[in-house]
Amino acid sequence: MFASLGVMAMLDPFALPFAATVSPDAKRAKRLTWDSREASPDVAFVALAGEKMHGNQFVRQALDAGAPFVLTDLDVPRSVRVPDAQAALFEWARHERAKNAFVVGITGSAGKTTAKAYAAAALDAHYMPVYNTMPAIACFLVQYGASARPLVVEMGIDRLGEMAELMDLVRPDVGVVTTIGPTHLEQLGSIENIAREKGGILQAGRKLVGSQAAPYFPPSEYEGVESYGFGDVTHAGHDLEITSEVARFAFGRRRVILPLAAKVQAEAAVLGLVLAQQVGIALADAAVRMSSVNVPAGRYRVLLGRYTVIDDAYNASPIAVRAALDALHAHTGRRISVLGRMLELGPTERELHAEVGDYARAQADLTYGVGEFARELGDQAFATVPELTAALLSEVRDGDTVLIKASRGISMTPEQRASAGVGLDTVVEALLAAREQGEVKGV
Structure with a gap:
């Protein structure tokens, strides 16, 4: 059996497992982040090189937010200066692991x-x-x-x-x-x-x-x-x-x-x-x-009510959609699948969407699809998420179970996600709001 934890140790910039030039005003932190928006008096910032921008561009923002120290190659207040911030971070991680x-x-x-x-x-x-x-x-x-x-x-x-x-x-x-x-x-x-x-x-x-x-x-x-x-x-x-x-x-x-x-x-x-x-x-x-596990929004959350919403909208792949459709099939009442595009499937993506759509038709009573492969995914096909949402809200009624699943399209704008049929979290929100307000047909 493992011992209980107690209070987490602070991260001390003056006791590092790698060589660094540490500013005398650097302070201990509770944790690290590579996202300057999370920097705070408890959270130090690691300035990493990204695909489009370097974290050094956000060092001032992190310092203004009170970051106890900044791991960077810049000579700034509260700096822990190293030639390569990512290499230093990974060395530190291996040391602690x-x-x-x-x-x-x-x-x-x-x-x-x-x-x-x-x-x-x-x-x-x-x-x-x-x-x-x-x-x-x-x-x-x-x-x-x-x-x-x-x-x-x-x-x-x-x-x-x-x-x-x-x-x-x-x-x-x-x-x-x-x-x-x-x-x-x-x-x-x-x-x-x-x-x-x-x-x-x-x-x-x-x-x-x-x-x-x-x-x-x-x-x-x-x-x-x-x-x-x-x-x-x-x-x-x-x-x-x-x-x-x-x-x-x-x-x-x-x-x-x-x-x-x-x-x-x-x-x-x-x-x-x-x-x-x-x-x-x-x-x-x-x-x-x-028995008490809670999952984040979009990760197979079953939301009970006058009709049940299965919120599995965070991400999707053929194998994950099939598993979600199997779960939908275990529910009673009308079973409705609402599926959007699965990303990064390569040259066979249309075929893979069609296979998933066929499986949806076998497992659900009503099937909806949205975006580029809407017709492959469902009998009710819509070009955009708003159009899908309006049609779905006019159809759903007490006793139904509605599964929502698609890829996130996290790098897309909201408009791109809507037209691509990804990011169906807004559909979940609309269903829950309508259920709360009683805007639902009776059985």
Whole structure:
């Protein structure tokens, strides 16, 4: 069992594991950020080179916000001066990570965030927030590496060679692959490349793969790999029962109940129990914590009411949409799928959207699509999000369950997202507002 944490240690700019010229007015901080908008009297700023701009352009903004120190190559007040801020940050992160006794790294084509949430709850661990870039992971390791509690790190990739860089930074004791499917095909090229790249995490001391990913990692090629989930796997949950309100299953003699969950969440909970066993945490305690997992907006949140809204609008890939449609199918009443474009699928994107649309028609009673591949995704097709929203609000009624899922299009303007059919969080907001105001048909 791990010791409880107590108060987090402050980050001292005068006690660094790398050479630096430290301004005498630099102060200790509670955490680091690479986003100057988050700088404050408690949060120091790391000035990193970006694709379009350098963090040095925002050093003055961070200092004006009260940042205790700034990691940069500039000679400014409260500076920690180094030739390369990113290299220094990563060295610091590796130094702090080495102090932690148990680090879990999680990757996969879908389900990473869900697995992270349930694993962290089972282990009572610190875990990565939504952002999972290299700088974000480095800042997380600097802050929590020396903690007595375990760490759970989401390790997403979208280019060849990135997993090797992440492994050098995180060095997980356990490497987990949740799923393998067509994501980031524009950069990674093929399913085989995706499996090979994500499989780099299985260089960790213990190797765990979800049931869907298991066929991509045979023990003959990945020595010591173990699988988890349901069915023919190394660590199996059994007696899985899913309703619109709960998922129930057993793991050995332990019964687990997960409110408002589906099979994806249940499989993530099996992972959590496997990890809890490894470090000697009582399964009863792990199960209780996992029953209270809360996920961020857009990450499969089931919002009950006169009609149910499944908010899964944060991101989408073919494998993730299929899993969400399976969850929708478990609900009673009319089942409505609202799907938008999935990004970064490469030259086969139309075919992949059509396959997902066919699956939606099999799992849902009404299907809506929006954006470039609207007709592939749904029988009711709309060019823009506002047009979709108006039509949906005129159709939805008491007793329905509505699934909302699409890629984020985070780099797009609101207008571009609306026309592309991504960023469907506004549809979720409109549905909830109409439900609250009673602007819904009766059954």
